[in-house]
Amino acid sequence: MPYILAIVLCVAADQAVKYYVVSHLALYESAPLLPGVVELFHIQNTGGGFSILAGHTWILTALTAVLMAGIAWVLVKKKFPHPLAMWTLTAILGGGLGNLIDRVRLGYVVDMFNFQFMSYPVFNVADILVVCGVIGFAIYYLLLHDRREKGAEKETEHDPADGGQ
Numbered sequence: 305m306p307y308i309l310a311i312v313l314c315v316a317a318d319q320a321v322k323y324y325v326v327s328h329l330a331l332y333e334s335a336p337l338l339p340g341v342v343e344l345f346h347i348q349n350t351g352g353g354f355s356i357l358a359g360h361t362w363i364l365t366a367l368t369a370v371l372m373a374g375i376a377w378v379l380v381k382k383k384f385p386h387p388l389a390m391w392t393l394t395a396i397l398g399g400g401l402g403n404l405i406d407r408v409r410l411g412y413v414v415d416m417f418n419f420q421f422m423s424y425p426v427f428n429v430a431d432i433l434v435v436c437g438v439i440g441f442a443i444y445y446l447l448l449h450d451r452r453e454k455g456a457e458k459e460t461e462h463d464p465a466d467g468g469q
Contacts, residue, residue: 307379307394314398318429319405322414334418345418347426350411354425365407372400386448392440399433 329335329346337344351358375397379390406413415426 307390310391310394311398311401314395314430314433315402315405318399318402318433321416321429322402322406325416326414329416337417340420343418343420344416345426347415348410348412349415349426350413353427353431361407361411365404368400368404368407372397372404375400384444384449386444388444388448389441392437392444395433395437396441397437399430399437402430402433403428 325344325346329344331346331348334343334345349355349358350361352364357364375393378384379393379397382390384390384393403413413428413430415428415431417428417432418424418426
């Protein structure tokens with residue numbers, strides 16, 4: 305249940321920031337957020353991350369829908385029951401749904417965070433959730449998942465119920 309609430313909060317935060325930007329900034333208008341570091345810059349992205357597949361919103365919409373359905377299934381079935389895995393998948397799902405809503409409703413994704421001190425693609429709250437979730441899940445999978453699997457293998461190797469076989 306806490307995961308469902310977290311997903312709803314992730315989507316709500318993403319959509320609230322997007323609503324604020326769309327209602328307060330004209331397209332391609334900017335406003336300082338942390339002067340010299342990051343600004344709000346209203347753009348419409350018809351592509352994915354780094355504008356990959358720009359103009360192919362239907363492909364990205366279908367791909368995102370399939371991936372989010374798969375992640376939702378993994379969460380419901382608790383295929384990775386460790387809390388770190390569950391929370392990171394929750395972040396990925398919340399972010400993915402936030403951008404999916406834009407693609408279905410608008411035909412593009414509203415992006416707004418623009419680094420001023422370096423050249424980097426403009427991004428949004430959903431992108432932050434997806435990236436942090438993927439990094440967190442990778443850490444879980446690489447560092448914790450294997451240990452758990454190896455621990456389970458050792459327990460079955462020395463299981464007194466099977467006579468030590």
